[in-house]
Amino acid sequence: MISDMNPEDIVGEFKEVTLDLYNSVSRKILYTDIETPYPDGKLIVSTTTPEGIIAHVNSAFIQMSGFTEEELIGTPHSILRHPDMPPAAFKDLWNTVIKGDKWQGFVKNLRKDGGFYWVKATVIPNVRQGKVVGFTSVRRKPSRTKVDECTALYPPMF
Amino acid sequence: MSFMFTVSPGFSPAHLSGWYIFNTWLQKQTELAIHLELHDNFHAQTEAIKNDNVDLIYANSFDAAMLMRDKGFFPLVKAKGKSDEAIIAVNSGNTVEDVAHLEPGTRVAYTDDPDVKMMGMIMLEPADLDATNIESVVANTNILVAKKLLKGDADAGIFLAEAFDDLSKMIKMQLRVLVRSEISDIHHSLMIGPKLLDKREEIQKSLLEMNACDKGLGVLNSLGFDAWEKVEADEIEFMIDLVDALSM
Structure with a gap:
């Protein structure tokens, strides 16, 4: 399950919005303009079930998201969904990976403290004995040029 | 019958003699004739794998995918606490x-x-x-x-x-x-091929116990680490997916 964001967790001045996530689930999002720079040389790695429930996270994921491992495991990956990300991007992601293909894109992720961080994300289906048993998502540092392009590109997609 | 052992090129030259010492230790433990063949480059190693001239290999993550999926290899161990960066x-x-x-x-x-x-x-x-x-x-x-x-x-x-x-x-x-880099999830693995599969458990056990005696520990130290750690096939599959994602 995914719960609303808690004002006590937020650092700095925040805005509020309700996002429709999946299966009629909505979430109250509290978000700020504070960016956490992506650390050099690190990879953020997670795996999910075929339904998008987080099954594994690495230490860089925990560090950048601001959540604890206990808070993340068993939670939908959309806990990172930032209101500035157009729903069409995630639709494209799911349509791609359920066909068994890889997806790559630039994503603005939401932190527990309401801040954000940009990533270059690649999602691939985990195929075992011909069956998709989950997905692996790997995030790396994006270039500032790509981030600036996406910052301009995404708002008109709503 | 002699078996072929190789180590993925690119390792530190400081550990070259360590791999020969390790091979001698391994032959004593298994009572098998194992020949260590070090290839000058990745192309030569790939050819040896293609021609089924490798039975045991300390392989990088790229080769691990091909060895497991196409050549019937299984992972045995990895260097404890070490990753490729x-x-x-x-x-x-x-x-x-x-x-x-x-x-x-x-x-x-x-x-x-x-x-x-x-x-x-x-x-x-x-x-x-x-x-x-x-x-x-x-x-x-x-x-x-x-x-x-x-x-x-x-x-x-x-x-x-x-x-x-x-x-x-x-x-x-x-x-x-x-x-x-601080990736942590990409590492070399010692992998065993089809001709040696009946010895898999025995060799894995010897390797995991290698650091328990001074001689074994000395051999490990000459390779630059202190112990081997068991690797399951699932872990290699995860690493293969990771490398696959990163190659895009």
Whole structure:
């Protein structure tokens, strides 16, 4: 399950919005303009079930998201969904990976403290004995040029 | 019958004699005739694998995928607490302070080690650099990558972190690290092939107990670590997915 964001967790001045996530689930999002720079040389790695429930996270994921491992495991990956990300991007992601293909894109992720961080994300289906048993998502540092392009590109997609 | 053992090229030269000592230890433990064949480059190693001339291999993550999926190999162990990491370094006289400030047309030196090259190229992405807008300078060894930087034949170098750390103090003083990867999930694995599969459990047990006696520990130390750790096939599958994602 995914719960609303808690004002006590937020650092700095925040805005509020309700996002429709999946299966009629909505979430109250509290978000700020504070960016956490992506650390050099690190990879953020997670795996999910075929339904998008987080099954594994690495230490860089925990560090950048601001959540604890206990808070993340068993939670939908959309806990990172930032209101500035157009729903069409995630639709494209799911349509791609359920066909068994890889997806790559630039994503603005939401932190527990309401801040954000940009990533270059690649999602691939985990195929075992011909069956998709989950997905692996790997995030790396994006270039500032790509981030600036996406910052301009995404708002008109709503 | 003699079995063939090989070690993925690209390891630090400081551990060359260690692999021969390890092979001697392994033959004593298993009472099998095992010949250690070290290939000069990845191309020669790939040919040996294709021709089924490898029975035991300390393999990088790229080869692990092919060995498991196409050649019927199984993972045995990995070096405890060790992962494969890469470094981007420049000549200490270079004014670039951040990898993101490297420009298109940068001359980048690297070896033919596919893991290290992949990790290095990922670390160049924040500068919008990729295979299409860098000038590749291929070198046979990590030491030669360092020499390219020192001579001014390359602007940046991609190194296996362990090999960079093992460079002489004199060389390292003339280089500057811009970024070191902290991936943690990519590592070499000792893998066993179809002809030795009936010995899999026995060999794995010997390896896992190797650090329990002084002699075994000494052999491990000559390879640069203290113990082996068991690797399950699931872990290799995860690493293969990871490398697959990173290769995109």
